[in-house]
Amino acid sequence: MEHVLNPVALHRVTDREVSLSGTIRAVAAGDRDAFSQLYADYSRMVHAVLLGRVPRRDVDDLVQDVFVTAYTRIRELREPAAFGGWIATIARNRATDYLRQSREQVELPDELPGGDPIEAETFAVLDVIRGLPEAYRDTLLMRLVEGMSGQEIADRTGLAPGSVRVNLHRGMKLLRDKLGLET
């Protein structure tokens, strides 16, 4: 009889997962330091997810909103190891709400005269990345804006390292093509 390996059954609980589980329990109990630790570990990922969707000037406020929502709903999280995917979903939903609410408002460009010292070229590249498929966009922003390594992206998002590597490779290839860079 042929046996099929069940990846769930083979899954070993890592030290990182044990640590994350403890941190989440502590946050649920109201531990301020544990909440700061979660923020330190996951705010770059949340920032990247939001930056790929909403104007930069509102991203910091929305990051705060996402963590407030996560804090108030953390008892709903059944599987601590799924925290990364869970908070990324909160961030995506928050971005969708933001865009729906601001649809009737006049959209200001990311780059305002005299307001931001960041060069126009930076925003032009950001716009190109925003036009990429979601999986490539999020992964590239985590890597190029937030400075996260591939392994770190996999750890935070809950994606398989192989998937992150593929997303980085294909996303970077698309970005180079769109920017007219040589490969």
Added chain:
Amino acid sequence: MKDDYLWDPSSAPDPEVERLERMLGRLRSNAPAPDVDQVRSAVLLGPRSATLKGSRYVSLRFLVPTLAAAASIVAMIGLTWQTTRGTRSWEVSRMTGQPRIGSAPLAGTGRLGVCARGRPVSAPGHAC
């Protein structure tokens, strides 16, 4: 293309990726974590206040339709009250003779109370 550097920033750098990193790294944020005490008080005030931004926008968005609906209800109540209060009356004037309503003679002009179906009341001051 050197994908090793894309995966592991501590490996030999790819100049193009490095240039993009330097450029886009300016968009990074150093915002501090939200204050847990502030979050707790927001939670105590209710789920709407737990979102620090956006609630003001939502309340303003619904303010105009809410006020319009309230004004319509007040106008309907006022109109209904105006049309149903007391008995209606016709303005009448004598053309010839001495008309009487019940035992009361009608002077030159006056108002004649009418019931809901348009029939005159039997006498001034009488109910329908």
